[in-house]
Amino acid sequence: MKKIILLSLTLFVTLALRAQTFDYGKIESHPRLLLKKGEEAGLLKKISAHPELQRVHDHILKNCDKFLSEAPLERKLEGKRLLDVSRSALKRIFYLSYAYRMTKDKRYAQRAEQEMLTVSAFSDWNPAHFLDVGEMTMAVAIGYDWLFDVLQPSSKQIIRQAIVAKGFDPSRDQRYNSWLKADHNWNQVCNAGIAYGAMAVFEDEKVAAIEMLERCMKTIVLPMHAYAPDGAYPEGYNYWGYGTGFQVMLNAGIESAFGTDKGLSAMPGFLESARYMEYMTGPTGASFNFSDAREPGQANVMMSWFAFKLKDPSLLWVERQYLQRPELSVGENRLLPCMVIFGIHTTPKAVHAPASKxxxxxxxxxxxxxxxxxxxxxxxxxxxxxxxxxxxxxxxxxxxxxxxxxxxxxxxxxxxxxxxxxxxxxxxxxxxxxxxxxxxxxxxxxxxxxxxxxxxxxxxxxxxxxxxxxxxxxxxxxxxxxxxxxxxxxxxxxxxxxxxxxxxxxxxxxxxxxxxxxxxxxxxxxxxxxxxxxxxxxxxxxxxxxxxxxxxxxxxxxxxxxxxxxxxxxxxxxxxxxxxxxxxxxxxxxxxxxxxxxxxxxx
Incomplete structure (x- = not known):
């Protein structure tokens, strides 16, 4: 019976690979998400030539030193949400994993491992409010991938099982997965989180991982249509940072893992939306905060990715002004390592003001x-x-x-x-x-x-x-x-x-x-x-x-x-x-x- 099941699974995977979006046989080795193995040294060298990015890098390490002595996270809901806990987990694990890769200080890796084991032991990641699951899945996926070579085997098994049981499984449940049909930020955040989980555990959970990735590629186009025709993001300033931030995480993550994002970044209006966002703040530093948005403007983590993709340094003109303020203020700051990873592609001297008013x-x-x-x-x-x-x-x-x-x-x-x-x-x-x-x-x-x-x-x-x-x-x-x-x-x-x-x-x-x-x-x-x-x-x-x-x-x-x-x-x-x-x-x-x-x- 076991042999029949194994043959059936093998046949399923073979057929799936022939019909699927990516060439799954060519997935990169760990770490494969955003910053691949061996890229740390080059990143460190380039950071030193970017004063603002050096400041961001130092800020991340300073936060990591604080994380070392903070109490472990607890599964405490605020109303119907576990979102603050999921976001704290993403910030801690992403920062700590980055700090270890940049410094090789084992304290950071060990604390990240502890954080992942803590949240993996939660009864669930609150699928009734699936944003919580999306962000938590991304958190442990990044840690699993970036620290793959130093995690204890028993820890990897626990974390992998949590991604499947608390991320993949509830995403199949119709009680919780209405976000698959959404045309707004929920789709982007949840799909990105589950896709990161799939790319992280691909070797051991190949069938489920392919299922999650293929479903993602079919459904993620819904919210991306909202950027058309020219990039005016319908949900406003803060939700551009949220929805688009996770969209970039997805696009950049699958591109680093498979060598292509299969045209997601080229969808009408998506790249153009960076220019929209640049114009969404005035000379006072306040944003045009229509809809559910806050007035204070902030540096946007992902603007450096857009500047790199479009080869347009002027997109960083306003961001640099925010980064030069006495207090570092960054939107969606739990994704902050991305500002460094993508930002080193644009030299500070190249940044200039936009041409149009x-x-x-x-x-x-x-x-x-x-x-x-x-x-x-x-x-x-x-x-x-x-x-x-x-x-x-x-x-x-x-x-x-x-x-x-x-x-x-x-x-x-x-x-x-x-x-x-x-x-x-x-x-x-x-x-x-x-x-x-x-x-x-x-x-x-x-x-x-x-x-x-x-x-x-x-x-x-x-x-x-x-x-x-x-x-x-x-x-x-x-x-x-x-x-x-x-x-x-x-x-x-x-x-x-x-x-x-x-x-x-x-x-x-x-x-x-x-x-x-x-x-x-x-x-x-x-x-x-x-x-x-x-x-x-x-x-x-x-x-x-x-x-x-x-x-x-x-x-x-x-x-x-x-x-x-x-x-x-x-x-x-x-x-x-x-x-x-x-x-x-x-x-x-x-x-x-x-x-x-x-x-x-x-x-």
Missing amino acids: VWIGKGVTPVALVRTNWNAGEGLYLGVKGGSAHTNHAHMDAGSFVFDALGVRWAMDLGLQEYYSLEKEGVDLWNRSQQSQRWEVFRYNNFAHNTLTLNDKLHRVDGFALLTKAFTKPDTLGAAFDLTTIFKDDLEKCTREAVIVQEKFLLVKDILQTGDAPATIRWTLVTAATPSILNPNTIVLTSGGKKLHIVVESATKIDLKIWSAEPTHSYDAPNPGVTRVGFETRMDSHQKNTLQVKLIPQP
Whole structure:
């Protein structure tokens, strides 16, 4: 019977190899993921010529020294998530494995082995929230592969069994694997993690490993379609770092193991998305944090991979500014060794500022991004967006914008409220239907964004704000959007144009047409500056002794307003130091009106 089973498995593998994506007979030996055997010496030599990368390298080693004395990780859930533990495991194991390979200090390898055994002994890796499994599987896979020659045989067996039982097996269970059909970051993170597990244990679990890798290659294309046509990542700043970070881990991992990524990196818009990300921060260092994103900008680990792939050092201009700050601030920092591995391919002297002042992206969440100066603290910055509230992680913010001038962010986005703070209060956060409780959360609805509100109503979830025109001439930089379907119950037509004029001020022009019923329009801007009303059509914002005038022009009478940004529910996050300013106006039925608002920095 055993002989029959063995023959059957051999036949299965033989047939599989003939029909599969990769030439599995040519997989690299361990270590095969990202940094192959013998590449350490060359990496160390090149790091010394890169001051910023030397700093990153030293930062990793310093963290590893702290890890040596920290308590082992424990399986403690926060609400429904084990994600913080999985991320801590990935950071510890990746850093420690890197430190051992760079220094050959056995303490780092031994501690990494202990970390892997600890998490392998967990009852499970929380498959009900499969991101936790994806990141944990990647963590132990990297350690298993990178430390393959120094791990105890008994440890390798335990870790290998954990990858199969706690990674592969639940990924086959329909209760847990809906991410295989997702078109967003869940697919990228979970597929990348399981694929790393497959590449790590390939020799001993060949049948399962091929199954996992082939499934990955069939399903990973779903979220990659979201980058088309030109790289505007629909989920915004932080989720580009998350989803794209793990996508690069996958692409680079399979390329290092098999010599090819089978065209994944060449999918429409993917490589172009690096340019989108470069324009997503302004001269203040704040990001255009629409959707579930945080305002502070950070260096992006994977930008060095894009700069290498595209042979474009200008992609590292903003990253280098972040890396030169007193405090090292890096997004998705548990993947930090990749910044060094990929970064050594670009010499510091080659890095230069981008040539263009504007970037336009269409697709699921169309954006226009304008930066008139690439030096920190200088010039004007505009980020304006269209799209739909129905997109993953989106808010009701079609037509919303941010604006920097004089080194101040005058028009801001409140951004993310931490999920657990809402989930623990029973908020139905992930339902994106029109009547969902999600839209009662203050930071998520249109009342708390720099956009229009009609008749005191929520935006239409099924609406879509289309980018209709780009302005790229030197004296006019920005874009126009059609917001008609966002307000289809209240207006016949609505367009918004946001442009920086002659690099001196921002002009926001809204053209509205009512139908059979009159309408009340609210124009809102969220700010951390101090507001005051100067005259019937001018609001003055003051911040650190600097001023900006908001000047309104309208054929209909306007009523300037200053509203509080105090939360409306007990579960809402506080917004200290923030107010909302703007105006309200009334339009009769079958009336057309143009609202022109200038945001004029006072030099």
